[in-house]
Amino acid sequence: MQLVTQVQAQGDNVRYEIIAPAAHGLYTIDTVTGELRNTYELDLQRSPEVAHTQLLVRAYDMLHPSDSDIMGLNITVLPTNTLAPHCSPAVLLAQVPEDTPIGWTLAMLTCTDPDASNSSLRYQVEGDQRSRYSFRMQGPQLQVNETLDYDSAASARFQYVATILVTDNGQPPLSTHVPVLVTVTPKNEHSPACPASAMFSVPEDAAFGDTVGRVNGTDLDYPFDNIEYSIAGGTGASPPAFYVGPRTGEIHVLSPLDYESKQVYILTVQLRDMANDADPHHQRSALCDITIQVQDTNDQPPRCMPPFQEFFIYSTRDPSLPLTQLQCSDKDESTMLPLTYTLVGGNTNEHFRLAGSTLLHSAFSDPSDSIREPRTFELLVEVTDSFSAPRHSTTATLVVHVMPWATATPSTATTHTTLRKEPLVVTLTERFWAPSPWFVVVLTVSVALLLVALAWLAWKLLCRATGAQTPALPHFPVLLIAGLLRQVSAATPTGQQEQFDGRAQDPMPNTVHQSPRIVVNQTPAANPPS
Template sequence: MSTEVPVLVMVTPVNEFSPTCVPRTFRVREDAEPRTLLGSVVGTDTDYPHGGIEYHTPGGPATFAVDRLSGEVRLLGPLDYEQQRLHRLTVLVTDHSQGLGPARPRSGSCTMAIEVEDVNDHAPECEPPFQELTIHTSPGSGMEVTKLSCRVPQEPQRQAFSYSLVGGNRQGRFRLQGAALLQDDLLLGASPPEQPQTYELLIRVADAGPSAPHLSTTATVIVHLVPWRASTVATSTSRATVPSAMTPRLVTHTEPFWQPEPWFVVLLTVTGALLLALGWLLSRHLRG
C-alpha cells in the first residue's frame, strides 16, 4: 500500500548576485543651473525579489549628486567648458532586500560620462579697443586705414568674427573688408572734403561661429581726414618759399624831425624869463 504525503518546502532567498548598472553618457550645457537633472542611473538585480537597490557616489566630486533611491543624477555646482570638458562619475549600486543578516548585501558599480557642451559666454576683445589716426584723402579707392585685431582670450580656438560699421560713417567714406577698415571715396561717389574732418567710427565685432548666443563688442576708431589737395599745396608752397640758407639783411629806417636854429632858442629863453618877471611884479602890485 502507498500513500501521498504533502511536503512543504520553504526556500530561503539568498543574495547570490551583485546588482549591475549600465554605463551611460549625459550631456549638459556649461551654463546649466544647479539642480538640473542630467538623467538617471538604472540598477538591476537578478535575485528575487527585485528591488531595494540604493545608489551613491563614493567620494565623488561635489559637482554632481545621485539620489539614493531613484538614481537621478543632478548638477550641484558650476561648469566650465574651457577648464574641463568631460567628467566621470562612479556610481555604486547596492541591494538591501535580499538575503539574511546584515552582512549579505552585494554591490556593483558603473561609470557615467558627463560631457560639457560649450556655450559662448565670453565676448571678443580687440587690442587696442580704441585707435586714433590721421590720414589724407585717397586719390584712389580701397586704401587700408587700419586693421582690427580681435580675439577671445578665454577661448583662443574661436577665430571666426563678423565686422560691421554701426556708427560715425558719414557720407559712407569708409567700409570694412573683413577686419580691415578701408577708405573708399570713389567707389561710393563721395566728393572729397575741402576742409579737414574727423570721423568717430564704431565697429561691432561679433562671434560668427556655430555656438550661441553670439556675443559682441564695439571698437572705436577716430580718423582725422585731411584733404589731399590742401596738404599738397601747403607742402609745395612751404618748399618754394623757404630758402635752403638764410641771408641776414640790414634795414635802415629814417624818420624826419625839426631842429630849431640857436638864436631862436636864446630868444625863446629870454622871452620866458621876462614873462615870469612881469607876472611876479603884477602879483606884488595887487597885494600892495
C-alpha cells in the first residue's frame, strides 16, 4: 500500500477513523499515526470512479471519545505513465544481400502506448558504431543507411546487431528496446579453381582408409576456399577404389588395389562452393581430373605349376641326367631378380641337389644288399622371390621313388632294431588336508574341555548313586540278587570275606544302611554279626 497523506490532530491520546463513506474500501487510516494509504492499486483505466474520492476523518480522544473533531479530505488520483510502449514484433530479424540499395526498408515496427492511445512515440537506432551508422529509422521503418559490405561484415559472421529504442512522451517517459539482427549474405561471383598439381601415387598394398593425397581447390568468394568435394567418375568398378572427404578434399583408399590389374586411375573430382550466396541453388562448381598411379609392390608369392610332382627312378640311374625342372613364376612385375630354389626337407643323406630350378641326384652308394629295397624321398623345395623384405615364398613338393635294380640273387639280410628305452616319469599327486595352526589349537582345547566335562559328570553321578539309599525290591528275581551277591563276594579281598547274612551292606566304610532282610534258598554258614 502506498502512503497518500497523514492526518494530524492536537491533543492527548488522539485516535483516527474514517466515518464517511462507510463502505468505500479504497483507503485505510492508521488509528494511531493518522497515515492514510490506499488498500489496492488504483487503475484509472479499469476503475475510472477512483479518480475523485471524498473522505470524512474523525479525530477523537481515546479516553474521552466525545472529545472529537472531523476533517474532510478530497483525494484526486492523477494519471501516471506506468506502462512502456508495446512493439510487434518484439525482435527484428532480417536477411539481405550485400548489394541492397540505400534506403531499402528492412522491417516495420508496430508500436502502441497502453497508457495513451494517441501518444506520440520516438524511434532511435542504438548499437556499436558499425551497426548504428549502417541503418536508420524513418518513423517505425528500419532502412539501410549505407552500403553493406560483406568484407566488413565477415568479421562478425555477416551479422549486424543493433537495438531500436522506442520512447513515449509520458511522465516519466518509458522506453522499449527491440533487438535487431540483420544478416548480410554475399554474392557468389567466382567459380572454384582446380589445383595446379593433380597427380598422386599409391602402393598397391595400401590398406583401407590410407590417404593418397589432397585436392586443394581454391575459391575467391568469401568464405574463401569453402568447397565441397565429391567424385564424379573414374573410380573404377563397383565398389569404387577411392573416395574423397567432402570437406577436406583428401583422397582415401576404399577397396584393394592390384597393380597387375590396373596401374592408373583418372578420377573426376567435382568442386562445389558452399555458402557463397543467399540462394542455396546458386552455386558454382568445377571438374578436376586427378591422376593416381598405382605402384607395384611385392605382394604375391611365386606359383609353381604343378605344385606337386611324383617320379619313379631306378637306383642305377645316371646322376648326370636331370630328374625334373620346376616351372615357377611370379606375377609381381617389380620382382626383377630370378627366383631362388632351396631344398628345405626330405633330402636324406643328401642324395639330391638343385641347380637353379633343375633337380639332380647323386649316385646311390648303399650296400648291395640294401639297394634292392625301394626307397621314397619326399622333397620340399622352397621358392623365394626376393632376398629383402617384403619377401614371399612358396613350397613345391617332389616325391621320388627309388626302385632297386639287381642282376644277381640278393642275399637275405636280417635287421634287428634295438629300441631305446626312454625313462618314464610318473607323477602322482596325493591330496591331503593340512589345517591351519589355529584350527589345531582350537580343536585340542575343545577336546580337552570335553574330556574334563565328561569326567566331572561321571564323578557327580557316582557320588549321587553312592549317597542315595537302595529301595526294597520284593518282587525282583532271586537269581539276579544271587548273581549280584556273587559279584560282590568275588570283589571282596580274600582276607576280609565274611559270610552273607541276607542284609544289604554299604561298600563305603563307616556308613550303615538299613536294608530289609531278603530270604534266599540257602542256609548261611554262621549267624551274621548283630
